[in-house]
Amino acid sequence: MATSTSNHSHGIVNILHTLNANQRQAVTSPPISKLQIIAGPGTGKTKVLTSRVAFLLLEGKIPAEDIIVTTFTKKAANEMIERLTNMLPDINLDKLKIGTFHSICFKLIMKHGGKLGLSGFTIADERDKDFYIKEMLSELTSIEVSSFSPHDMNQFKGKKSFPKYHDLSPKIVSSQISHLKSKGITWDKYSKEKEYNACLDLFYTKYQNKLLRNKVLDFDDCLLACHELISKFPLTNIQHILVDEFQDTNEIQLQLMYKLSSNVTIVGDPDQCIYSFRNAQVINFQKMIDHYQGKQQSVDIITLDNNYRSTHDILGFSETIMKQEQDRKTKQLISQHAKTFGSPVYAQLASDIQESKWVVSQITTLLSLPNQLLHPQDMAILVRSAYQTRVIETELNRQGIPYHMIRGRAFWDRKEVVVMMDYLRIIANENDRVAILRTINYPKRGIGEKTLEKIDEFLRLVDSNSTVYEKLLTISEVKLSTKVKSNVNVYLKFISQAKEKLQAIGDDETKLVGLFDFISKESGLIKELETPTEIENIDEIKKVIGQFVPPPQDEDVPYRNILGQFLDSIGLNETIEEQQQHSNHPKYKGRVSISTIHGAKGLEWPIVFVPGLSEGLLPSNMALRDNEVTSINEERRCLYVAVTRAKLLLYISWYVESETDDNEQSWRMKISEPSRFINFIKNKGNVVSGFSQDSLKTLYEMLGKSYPSEFDFNKFHQAYLAKIESIISNFDGSRRRRRSNEFEDFTNIGFTEATNIHNRKKNTINHFLNRKAPRIHPLMKPSVNNKAPAYIPTRTGISLGTKPRSKAPPYIPNRSKKIP
DNA sequence: CACGTTTATGTTTTT
DNA sequence: CATAAACGTG
Ligand SMILES: Nc1ncnc2c1ncn2[C@@H]1O[C@H](COP(=O)(O)OP(=O)(O)OP(=O)(O)O)[C@@H](O)[C@H]1O
Numbered sequence: 001m002a003t004s005t006s007n008h009s010h011g012i013v014n015i016l017h018t019l020n021a022n023q024r025q026a027v028t029s030p031p032i033s034k035l036q037i038i039a040g041p042g043t044g045k046t047k048v049l050t051s052r053v054a055f056l057l058l059e060g061k062i063p064a065e066d067i068i069v070t071t072f073t074k075k076a077a078n079e080m081i082e083r084l085t086n087m088l089p090d091i092n093l094d095k096l097k098i099g100t101f102h103s104i105c106f107k108l109i110m111k112h113g114g115k116l117g118l119s120g121f122t123i124a125d126e127r128d129k130d131f132y133i134k135e136m137l138s139e140l141t142s143i144e145v146s147s148f149s150p151h152d153m154n155q156f157k158g159k160k161s162f163p164k165y166h167d168l169s170p171k172i173v174s175s176q177i178s179h180l181k182s183k184g185i186t187w188d189k190y191s192k193e194k195e196y197n198a199c200l201d202l203f204y205t206k207y208q209n210k211l212l213r214n215k216v217l218d219f220d221d222c223l224l225a226c227h228e229l230i231s232k233f234p235l236t237n238i239q240h241i242l243v244d245e246f247q248d249t250n251e252i253q254l255q256l257m258y259k260l261s262s263n264v265t266i267v268g269d270p271d272q273c274i275y276s277f278r279n280a281q282v283i284n285f286q287k288m289i290d291h292y293q294g295k296q297q298s299v300d301i302i303t304l305d306n307n308y309r310s311t312h313d314i315l316g317f318s319e320t321i322m323k324q325e326q327d328r329k330t331k332q333l334i335s336q337h338a339k340t341f342g343s344p345v346y347a348q349l350a351s352d353i354q355e356s357k358w359v360v361s362q363i364t365t366l367l368s369l370p371n372q373l374l375h376p377q378d379m380a381i382l383v384r385s386a387y388q389t390r391v392i393e394t395e396l397n398r399q400g401i402p403y404h405m406i407r408g409r410a411f412w413d414r415k416e417v418v419v420m421m422d423y424l425r426i427i428a429n430e431n432d433r434v435a436i437l438r439t440i441n442y443p444k445r446g447i448g449e450k451t452l453e454k455i456d457e458f459l460r461l462v463d464s465n466s467t468v469y470e471k472l473l474t475i476s477e478v479k480l481s482t483k484v485k486s487n488v489n490v491y492l493k494f495i496s497q498a499k500e501k502l503q504a505i506g507d508d509e510t511k512l513v514g515l516f517d518f519i520s521k522e523s524g525l526i527k528e529l530e531t532p533t534e535i536e537n538i539d540e541i542k543k544v545i546g547q548f549v550p551p552p553q554d555e556d557v558p559y560r561n562i563l564g565q566f567l568d569s570i571g572l573n574e575t576i577e578e579q580q581q582h583s584n585h586p587k588y589k590g591r592v593s594i595s596t597i598h599g600a601k602g603l604e605w606p607i608v609f610v611p612g613l614s615e616g617l618l619p620s621n622m623a624l625r626d627n628e629v630t631s632i633n634e635e636r637r638c639l640y641v642a643v644t645r646a647k648l649l650l651y652i653s654w655y656v657e658s659e660t661d662d663n664e665q666s667w668r669m670k671i672s673e674p675s676r677f678i679n680f681i682k683n684k685g686n687v688v689s690g691f692s693q694d695s696l697k698t699l700y701e702m703l704g705k706s707y708p709s710e711f712d713f714n715k716f717h718q719a720y721l722a723k724i725e726s727i728i729s730n731f732d733g734s735r736r737r738r739r740s741n742e743f744e745d746f747t748n749i750g751f752t753e754a755t756n757i758h759n760r761k762k763n764t765i766n767h768f769l770n771r772k773a774p775r776i777h778p779l780m781k782p783s784v785n786n787k788a789p790a791y792i793p794t795r796t797g798i799s800l801g802t803k804p805r806s807k808a809p810p811y812i813p814n815r816s817k818k819i820p
Numbered sequence: 821c822a823c824g825t826t827t828a829t830g831t832t833t834t835t
Numbered sequence: 836c837a838t839a840a841a842c843g844t845g
Contacts (some may be wrong), residue, residue: 074833103833126834160829219835277833385832390836409834441822448822481821573835598833619834638833667830 012058014052015087019044025300029053029265031060031240034299035294036285037267040333041318041644042309043266046602049244050080052265053096054087062239065095068104068260070253072406074244074574076602090733094552097238101253102219102572105226108219108235110568111557115228119558120431123571124216125417128434132214133174136206137165144202152199178205181220182279184227184252215431222458223252230259239263245602247273248280254287264288271322271331274598274638276630307333309604311340314650318643321677324576325633337648339698344643344650348674348684349728352388352612355655356395359609362651363592365720366607370708373700376402376589379607379759382597382642384618384635386410389594390612396592406603409573416525416534420541421521421567428563429496430467433459443528445487453480453490469495494522506560507719513546513564597642606703608646610639613654613675621669632676639677647703654678691717 010071016024018646026048029035039045053069056062065394071077084093097104106123111121125134145153145166156176158169178202180190187208190201209220217225241261243249246268249257255266266288273282281287289299307315312335323330359381368376381392389405396403411417414437419442425435432686437456441447447455458478462471475488498519505511520538529535546568560568594606611620619635654674674684693713700707 100835222835274833275835278835387831407834444823446822450821596833622832636832669831 002297011090012055013089015054019048019051020304020306022302022304022306023048023051026265026304027055028059029300029302031056031062032263033265034263034288034297035265036288036299036301037265037304038269038285038301039267039304040269040307041272041641042307043333043606044306044308045269045303045304046076046244049242049265049267050083050087050306052244053080053084055087056240057091063095064091064093065097066237067096068238068241069096069098070101070104070241071098072100072248072601074103074572075407076244077751091243100572101249101256102222103574105222106217106255106568106572108229109222110560111554112229112233113225114558115233116225118217118225120560121215121217122429122432122564123222123568123574124211124218125212125571126219128216129174130170131209131434132210133177134165134169135778136203137162137168137170137173137209139206140166140168142166144531144556148199151524152197153199169474172201173200174208177207178218178220179279180204181218181224182250182252183256184224186228187268213432220252222572223256225254227256227259230256235260240265242266242401244268245272246284247271247282247286248275248278248601250281251284254284271328271637272601272635272641272644273668274601274641276634280431304529305331305333306336308336309337309647310644311337311464311648313340313342314344314646314648315645317650318640320680321636321643322640324677325636326629337702340704341698344652346652346678347680347728349653349655351657352391352671353395354727355611355653356391358653358724359392359611360395360399360649361424361690361723361727362399362609363396363401365723367401368718369696370711371700371701371705373705374607375590376592378605379609379803380593380595380605380645381609381611382595382600382601382645383610383612384597384620384638385503388612389596392594393702394543396594401592402590403592403594406593407573407599411537411540413574414537416529416535417537420525420538423523423525424460424496424516425567426469426561427519428561428567430469433468436468438470438486439523440491443524445491446484447487447540451480451484454480459469467491496706502561502563505562507550509548509550509562509566512562512566513542514547516542517547524790562755582667599637600645604645604647606646606648607651608643608649610642611653613639613652613678614656614671615675616671617654617671617672618675618677636677639675648699652776665792691720693717 016027019027023044026035026037029052037045037048049069053067056067057064060555069077069080071080081093081096081098085097091119097107104739109118109121113121153168158172160169161167162169180200185193185203187204190204211221215393238261240263241257242251243257243264243266246266247270250270257266268285270282273280276282297329310318310409315333315335319331320332322328347355347358348741349358363376366379367376381389383389383392386408393403412421417815419439422432422435422438428441429435435455436459438451440455442450455472455475455478458475459468461472462468472488473492475492476485480488491582498515505515520542526535526538529538543585545566550562550565551569565649593600593603595603614626619632619638621637623631643652655671656673657671659670659672676682678684696713697707
């Protein structure tokens, strides 16, 4: 919608007022331009991008629907819309094209896909992709297989043998195809490539055929097909495209960007590229410059170096990590915080469990500071791999601390959740063969492997005039036992009833919950489920469907039923997390965030914990295995991203397990060394860090709270030290009880000078670490009553991460009495 | 042939 | 511990 400048010019002035000179220059660059904003963490890149959208709307007078903004996640998109809405209360942003590359592309395909014969196509998620790959491989004839050169075939050999798939690893095949797609190479063009493998050509072609026949697009296809679409039918209206997190774009995304608009603003930080496993290429910065220079067009580059997020010491620490990379130019970010707290608090522990206890006790200490200084929502625990969250969750549960998982995928991988979603899928979409195959015998309907094969064989004979579901209705043509037939009919009757109900509710999304109840009950799924956890998870999905609001539809988008719209909305893994509402524990505000480092991209917290800084965790075993410099560098960037999420306090930790300590899980690779990335930390022995009263006062000041004069700091401090000491000396906390002579490792507990972490002028900085604290001698007696209660965390704690599923366990050890 | 039970085997990161 | 393949039973 057009808006007059005079009405809003004060608006842009206000916005520019919150920016520094460099940021302002970036924001107010001419709308007709190519602009790169390259800057380190916390320099306000996202803020600049958001403000630039406002600038383009207000000053550039570009209608919202003619601007595309790509963000890395749905969450980032939502945040940006929220900020824009606050900035520009008078402008309707509904038509702004903002979202991930995948969702923007998928929407374009939904709208115009008919031109390429893609109407009605849905998304094949990773699980479906895996299914089609395996199906494709198992269908290869021995003639086809024997026609390939051993050299070509060997590329696809995995560690294991795969008898069902001619010894071809589905994983490798899948990732190779994905690799081609993210380079923008379509199946019909692959043969022209220099690096050509006849095997891969056949796999790719067959796989793509399969997707087409099943009317689905995989994630990569969303981009690839969209690229094809706009190459043939260009969008003429887009006046500007803005790309966030440019360092993590791949080739096809770069090509899409060129095609979508000739005016471009990108922001990114090469040091934060952590998605090259998904073919992201940091070289896109240079490629973009070359691309436009080839067309005699120049690219403006603006850098920012004021950091508004982190303290001086956190920036120093992060730079110390990054400068380990060969040939990297040092980056000097200037912290805008007046105060800083010294080097990160760190500790070396003896097991993952002990490490979790250390982390969580730091959290309980911080939470127990008087005057509600900190809330759970101010803190985050960031790990390299999702599985590492497990022990931490257990400990958080044990201490009754509410937490939530950011972008946890585990929930959607649960069996009962998958089946429930499959029921929704087949009811919404008659062509979803995979969903039929996965639901028809769950709950058990006496249809085993063999029968399922027969049915599947029959279903795949479907011709393009009818749907897979219609084909299943004629199943009586197949010879099956009468018992099986009647069972299939029970299933079919149920599906058709559900479909009728779906018809009846029309576009009223508020009735979806009722339909959901009908489906979960009448399918027999609820009855089949055994644990209360599983039923809870079904309820979780119900909550998600209950919150679903269909997006505003363009007029000319082909119709899709409301359930299908819901499934589309979660198909791209873009589920928004439930807002932090009331927590179970009124004492706490919000929740501690737990996330993988990848999931924490672009986010920030006052307090950040980065546990697991050991060889095998960060860098991960996978990166160690191939021992490529590039892999190690990416791991290092991961750590860099993690530590630069912290605003005020950073806690890092690692553990090394003893060689002789064989535990039950013998397959687990032993963690035996601290991470190479922290080699520069000299005194790695157990460090017990205390607060100093001064730094604590500074913390209050920076958070705008008053430091209570009656607070007995010494008492608090002593209790803290004792708590940490008891964790370190309590070997019940490690996986297995140790022999007593191993305690020797821990006699040198004490404080290290933290200053050696990086050079700085001593007097200018407040230290968060108390360097004068006394040496502490571990008490060697593992006390009996310290034994952890037998408490098994429910896996649901992961679900959507919306709430701590389980109530705090009845026994809450070691809990400070004065949580305010 | 379906389905329950035993046993081998193995943890990146995600749109 | 969590999943999948292999094995055994009715
Ligand atoms: N000119 C400014 N004045 C005050 N605060 C600012 C300014 N610019 C940015 N900030 C604040 O700094 C923090 C970091 O900003 P932002 O998230 O935009 O950084 P970023 O460069 O995108 O970081 P990352 O690379 O880690 O994603 C935010 O809290 C933001 O509000």
